[in-house]
Amino acid sequence: MYLISENALRQIHQHIALDPPERGGALLGPIGKNVISHFILDQNGQTSSASYLPSRTLTCRVQQMEQEMNLEFKGVIHSHPGGLDRPSGPDEEAMREGLQINPHIPCFVAPIVTLLAPRQALRSHELPLGEGKISFYAAYRQGNGIRVETLPMKSIEESEFTPMHQELPSVTHLIETDLGRVQQAFGSYKPPMIFVTEMEGQNIQAGCLNLKGLELLFLFSNTYPTTPPILLATLTDKDTEQVELPWSLQTPAEERLVVALKSVITGSGYYQKVYRPLGKPGLTKDEKIAAIAGWSGCYSETDPQREAKQVQQSLFARSTGLLSEQISQKRVLVAGTGSVGSYLAEQLVRSGVGGLTLIDPETVETANLCRTTYEIIDIGQPKVKALGRRLLNINPLVQLKLEEKSLLDYQPSEFDKLVQEADLIVATTDDVAAQRIINRFAYFRKKPALFVGLYQGAEGGEVIITMPDKTPCYVCATANRHQFEVQVGKVSNDGDYGSNGRVMGEVALGTDIHHVTSVAVKMALSLLLPETARVKLKGFLNPAIEEGFNYLTMSMVQNYWFYPAVFGETAGQYAYQSVWLTAQSQENCPVCGKVHHRTNPLTVPLAGVKADEIRAVLNTSRV
Structure with a gap:
């Protein structure tokens, strides 16, 4: 028989x-x-x-x-x-x-x-x-x-x-059946075509299915459905690309193809290539942005711009009356993306700032994880790229410029262009030469700037505001601090700046670093708000600037520096004190002095500043 x-x-x-x-x-x-x-x-x-x-x-x-x-x-x-x-x-x-x-x-x-x-x-x-x-x-x-x-x-x-017979099911019948399920699942108006094609000298069973604006070509091996088919997808007027299908043997065999396709194709067309976080709607069509953000591609009928805009608008949902959505049109240049810079950049983006230029030549190290925004996955990656990934996953519309280099490696005109594009400059680098460069260019281009620094062990810190023709520059402001040091005691580190002008990493708590940085974030947001903004934070710094206060010092421990002499017997004092200082411009300062003393920074080589010359003015440890 x-x-x-x-x-x-x-x-x-x-x-x-x-x-x-x-x-x-x-x-x-x-x-x-x-x-x-x-x-x-x-x-x-x-x-x-x-x-x-x-x-x-x-x-x-x-x-x-x-x-x-x-x-x-x-x-x-x-x-x-x-x-x-x-x-x-x-x-x-x-x-x-x-x-x-x-x-x-x-x-x-x-x-x-x-x-x-x-x-x-x-x-x-x-x-x-x-x-x-x-x-x-x-x-x-x-x-x-x-x-x-x-x-x-x-x-x-x-x-x-x-068992021998069970190993030999009709692959052709499986293909016909499964592609029929795909047709039904995605609402294709044309039945699939089943045929044989040649690939690398071998005949391969294939199937083709046309969705709305998207053609799918499947190449099946005789081990299907244990192994997935090769999928080649072609959008209308676009190049063909191979799509990797997630394939789980835990999924029933008759459902595997449809389930796998639904992970890379959403909706019922017309389709376009978009990129998204795993399991989320598409947020961009830009492959370069997706590469930074770590998003995978899929085919969707959803407009990614609309989805991304909804995310951006939600950033203002709980700051109504405090912030204006106008800051989504502002750009901040952040030099230094370590413990201060990474936290500051993240908080600016979470607050709705729409553009950041990030400058840092270093890579993420394991030691950075304790007090930065970086994660294990970022170790060995350039800091600016790792931070860019995080920021895009907060606001997919944030406009990023990632500069993986030292300020000393720029040509003056290159750095000048970055400064001119920004609405605010924030210096959070631990390189004193870099601080000096930022000071010259920000003041020359009439850009407000913040210089955020931590003292030894992050027991204290400072945020210095420079507003051209309203406040002294950073170098003059810090000269005032050095006078206090002579009078009431040193607050900075004796660390060796070495040939690159850089201080060794300080032992400090991330919470103390973030305490000072949070103050800088609030100041930055106030400076970014336009004059027409009718929100509470607008003008936050105006009274201080009008009183001549452009230099905020803070303490995180009791009896810090000169603070006991200031607060005296004032009740209720312990740690977390702050004092505003007044700085004076030096008449012969090449940055903020009299006009005939000022120097155009474009005429000064960026690498021409000697570390020992800077140390005499800036003897502050950066964390």
Whole structure:
């Protein structure tokens, strides 16, 4: 007895029994087994109402499936008109010929599909097929001749096969079924096309499905659905690209393809390529922004600009009346993205600032994790890129310029351009030469600037405000601090600046660093608000500037520096004190002195400042 799979019977019914005779195709099954598991329709066969002749295309397809799926050719099936359910003379001759040219098979199977007459009983070699039947015959070798006999048959579901049979399911049928599910899931108006294509010299089963504005080409191996297909996606008027499908064997086999596609295609079209955080809506179409943010690509009908705008607007949801959305049009230059700079930049973006220029030549180290915004994933990455990733994941519309270099490596005109583009300059670097450079250019270009610094061990700190023609510059302001140091005691570190003018990292608590930085953030937001803004924070610094206070000092420990002399017996005093200082411009200062003493910073080489010259003015440890 022979077995035939229900899957093969379904395909024979669909492609032969439902069409007029004569139509035909090939039968295949596991090697050495009396099992027919696969049917291949001969779409190019020569047919008439009374004859069928197999095509060369069918022969090639049979050879391909034998090689790829470890199958064996079993014979040829075709349909007869009316009730002619026996092989004709030409049929028997064809069966004999088929057995002769296939000496490796024990018999040549040649079923015949016909209509089932009313009240006609099926015999042992026949199986029902819709409104018709299929009668099985086979040609056997007998001595020097060949005999044709009926072939008893039994249909069987694939789940009842032996383990060997279960390893050989109909991949073609799976492809047709699964692509049909994809068509339904994504609302495609065209059914999928199933065909064979050549790839690297091998024939591959393929399927093509057209969605709205997106063409999907699937290339299947014979291990599908254990392994995913190769997916090539092509948007209208765009280049084709390969898409990696997430593939989980925990997902039921019949659902894997649809589930995988829904992770990279959302909605029902028309589609465009967008980038997004995992599982979230698309937020940009810009591949470069996505690379910085760490977002993956997908195809979506959603407008990413609209989604990103909603995120940006939500940043102001809980600062209504305090901040104006006008700051989303402002840019801040932050030089130094360590413990102060990374926290400050993040808070500015969370507050709605729309653009940042970040300058820092260093990479993230493990020691940075204790008091910066960086994470383990950032170790070894340039600080500006790691910070850019974090900022884009807060506000996807933030405009970033990431400058992975030292200020000393710029040409004066290069740095001058960055300063002119900014609305506010913030110096948070631990390089005193860099502080001096920022001071010269910010004052020359009439840009407000903040200089944020921490004293030894972050027991105290300072925020210095410079507003051209309203306050002294940074160098003059710090000269005033040095006078206090002489009078009441030193507050800075004796660390060696060395050849690069840089102080070694200070031992300090992140919370103390952030205490000073938070003050700088509030000052920055106040300086960024335009005169027309009608919000509470606008003008926050005006009274202090009008009183000549542009230098805020803070303490995080009790009895710090000169503070006991100032507060005296004032009740309720302990740590977290602050004192505003007044600084004076030096008449001969090349930055903020009399006009005829001022120097155009574009004429001064950025690397021309000696570290020992700076140390005499700036003897402050930076954290």
